[in-house]
Amino acid sequence: MASAAAKKSATTVKSAKGEKARAKLKSAALRVMEQVGYHKMRIVDVTAEAGVxxxxxxxxxxxxxxxxLEVLGDFVSHSLQLxxxxxxxxxxxxxxRMxxxxxLVVHSYAERPGIMRCLLQLADEDEDFSGLLRQNFIEQLSWLTRQMPKLFPEAAMSEHQSMMVAFTLAGTGEMVLRDYYINRxxxxxxxxxxAEQMAELITVIFYRGLFLENPxxxxxxxxxxLEKVRRRKN
Structure with missing residues (x-):
């Protein structure tokens, strides 16, 4: 009869091998989705890419x-490592800071446009995933909205108004990224x-919209x- 220690060791090895196999399949799926999209992805494509x-x-x-869902969920969660x-x-x-x-966002679009397309497509088809994507976007902005009352104390902005301002400014950048990298x-x-030029452009527009001044x-x-783009005073 195998000892308890031997059984535990065998279980650990099996678990480690299983996690390694799962990781290989997930990495392979990410590559396949980038190439063909998840609608055309087949199981045989993933296993062949993973070599299993x-x-x-x-x-x-x-x-x-x-x-x-697991692969794209992992991809989304990476953007929350503030x-x-x-x-x-x-x-x-x-x-x-901005x-x-x-x-991070621009490099996701520039380096993985196929994956970003899959994210948007799946969000249209799966309500739970759509909620995850929206929540991720809101959490990305929450670091800023929490600071806005301190940045603009005289404005007396509510939490909701702060989020609306940040959401509007960030949404403009998201639209540009979709049309540039996905829709071409x-x-x-x-x-x-x-990617550096695109990140700078979006940041400058966001900064000017929020602070009403140039960086x-x-x-x-x-x-x-763009520093010379100013409203002429009467």
């Missing part, structure tokens, strides 16, 4: 939908922007000329 037998798929996932996003941002530097958040709107992609000029490159 097709029959093993159902040992770890109920079906493709459950795999898709301590990592802001780790190199100087304290009190609001432009750099830029750090926007860099010809008028937008007529000239190629790298420090020494921080700007692609948008430096």
């Amino acid at each position: 037998a097709s029959g093993l798929f159902y040992h770890y996932f109920k079906d493709l939908k459950s795999l898709t 301590e990592d996003i802001e780790k190199d941002v100087p304290k009190g530097d609001w432009y750099e 830029l750090a958040h926007n860099r 709107e010809p008028v937008l992609v007529a000239e190629a922007l790298d 420090p000029s020494e921080k700007l490159n692609y948008t430096a000329n």
